[in-house]
Amino acid sequence: MNAPLLTKNQALVFDVLEKADGPLSAYTILDKLRDHGFRAPLQVYRALEKLLEYGVVHRLESINSFVACAHPGENCHSHGIVAFAICESCSQVMEFHDHEVDHRLMDWTRGKKFKAEKTTIEIRGLCEACAA
């Protein structure tokens, strides 16, 4: 699932996400792209759908927002489960991977014969700077 060349809309959406210093909601992205001709949510959602598929963007389920993947170039899908720490004050997001966590969760699913498709790990709280 490597990323083919992005279409115009996909590139615009990706660019907005990459330049942002935190996660953005689909509607925030829409507003930022109105000057580029975006008029409707679907234009954003359709681009996001592909970007998620290509693994260059992540969706943060707990805050209904999207971030550019922290590993430019690489294919994030190959790093195992992606985990996020989200600061509720400054909304900065840290992305990380922990193979031991992956392993434990996989053990559990294997034991239950549960076929995992997509796993979400999101830690909400305060980053070092904001907790001070």
Place this chain on the structure above:
Amino acid sequence: MNAPLLTKNQALVFDVLEKADGPLSAYTILDKLRDHGFRAPLQVYRALEKLLEYGVVHRLESINSFVACAHPGENCHSHGIVAFAICESCSQVMEFHDHEVDHRLMDWTRGKKFKAEKTTIEIRGLCEACAA
């Protein structure tokens, strides 16, 4: 944070969730309680807010739904991080705890001096029965 006696609305909402065989959205709960006098979403959301606080109900972030805690009686908040496996076919939910996972995530947050408030772990996929 032990659960005091529930108010009428809280008890109604909790009852619906407990009798359900899967997670329910707030609006589904609302519909099930119209015969009991519920008219507006806020009645549901306010009850849910308390039930979440008491730890007798969990919110599934990835599907915007709510389930009764699988540990009746006990206080779920004391079990560490709660993880969920959600079947996307039959929508059955399995709740579990893994202290090793908790430990690894706590290690990470401690290393980053990130103050975790609420952690979400949700595995979506197919349960054994549905994967067959």
Place this chain on the structure above:
DNA sequence: TCGCACACGTTATAGCATAACGCAATTGAT
């Protein structure tokens, strides 16, 4: 050149969540 796949645009609608107001009941300190 036909058919198919895909990206795109638009309008409308569905689904999820909370703001802001006011009222009633409870509690507990003075």
Place this chain on the structure above:
DNA sequence: ATCAATTGCGTTATGCTATAACGTGTGCGA
């Protein structure tokens, strides 16, 4: 007893998130 604070409740309105359904255009291989 009474006042103030807290909590739950009801209602209306609104805002945010996401998708359905329709149609258009373009590129490309059979």
